[in-house]
Amino acid sequence: MSLPEPMDERLRQAMLRVLLATLPGILALTWFYGWGVILNLLLAGLSALAVEALVLRLRRRPLKPELNDGSALVSATLLALALPAYCPWWLTVTATACALVFGKQLWGGVxxxxxxxxxxxxxxVLVAFPQQLNQWPALHGMGLSEGLQQVFGVQPGPDGWAGATALDSLRINKSLTIDELFAANPAFGRWGGRGVEWINLAFLAGGLFLLQQRVFSWHAPVGMLAGLFSISLLCWNGSGSDSNGSPLFHLLTGATMLGAFFIVTEPISGAKAPLARLLFGAGVGLLAYLIRTWGGYPDGVAFAVLLMNLGVPALERFAEARHRPQPL
Incomplete structure (x- = not known):
């Protein structure tokens, strides 16, 4: 009879599976945007380990358990994948430091x-530096040498190296029909954002691997995708110039699949009960659509997740009340 694995080892194994599951998305992002994706990942990963070690030293906590569990690297990886490729090095470092200090260590650690x-x-960093966070590169990005110079501020990128995303273009569109927008704007592909639709499918493949490995349950991802699909279907008004985009467009554009399988499934800040997880995901999908369509930011997943994090205690109480035996 084998003994059960310690909690630290189970956490480390789960984090390793999450990192492995991001590989299809990383490869797709790198294929479409170039070396900037890898530079983001390296900067965020190194910054996360350095900041985590420094804060643990200041707190007089042992380094080995938390540095070895992989949680800092997972947070850094997901953050790097959400940031635009070729964003300034200091932005990646600042975002990572804020994530580890204000999002984790300030509350007592993992x-x-x-x-x-x-x-x-x-x-x-999106609130503090909105201009830099909206500088998404054109497809196929730059070479390694040009990318390094752009990231470290040696010289600016060439003219036209960055442009509006499909979500940005749709939100500000006032005159073109959807068909005209897809035909005329290089940010649009066949179903969603050009290139981004394949990136979303790659993250979907990684998410299905995590579901097969039972790293998390299906409730939060299905809730988010169902919530986003439902609200976009209800608000879809065809292909006119005032259209908000089809359900398929919203599922395959922005950070939808990254959010559904790698963000809303975070076990600590998310809900615990199955019903609460389902409602948590549905709330993220609904809020992400509202922010995308009528808000001032190009995507809405990050703010949607943070707002739903605030609602987790209420969701847990609701789920508990639903499953509490009723008096005769």
Whole structure:
């Protein structure tokens, strides 16, 4: 009879599976945007380990358990994948430091954070530096040498290296029909954002692997995708110039699949009861659509997740009340 694995080892194995599951999305992002994706990942990963070690030293806590569990690297990886490729190095470092300090260590370390650390770091730099966070590169990006110069501020990127995303273009569109927008704007592909639709499918493949490995349950991802699909279907008004986009467009554009399978499934800041997880995911999908369509930001996943993090206690109480035996 084998003994059960210690909690630290189970956490480390789960984090390793999450990192492995991001590989299809990382490869797709790198294929479409170039070396900037890898530079983001390296900067965020190194910053996360350095900040985690520094804060643990200041708190006089042992380094080995938390540095070895992989949670800091997972948060850094998800944050790096959410940031635009070729964003300034200091932005990636700042976002990572905010995620680890304000999203994790300030609350006592792993297992205590009420907010998703990666999304908190992303949201803080998005509010502070909105211009840099909206500089998404054109497809196929730059070479390694040009990318390094762009990231470290040696020289600016060439003219036209960055442009509006499909979500941005749709939100500000006032005159073109959807068909005209897809035909005329290079940000649009066949079903969603050009290239982004394949990136979303790659993250979907990684998410299905995690479901097969039982790293998390299906409730939160299905809730988010169902919530986003339902509200976009209800608000879809065809292909006119005032259209908000089809359900398929919203499922395959922005950070939808990254959010559904790698963000809303975060076990500490998310809900615990199955019904609460389902409602948590549905709330994220609904809020993400509202922010995308009528808000001032290009995507809405980060703010949607943080807002739903605030509602987790209420969702847990509701789920508990639903399952409490009723008096005769």
């Amino acid at each position: 297992g205590n954070n009420p907010f998703n650390p990666a999304m908190l770091g992303y949201a803080l």
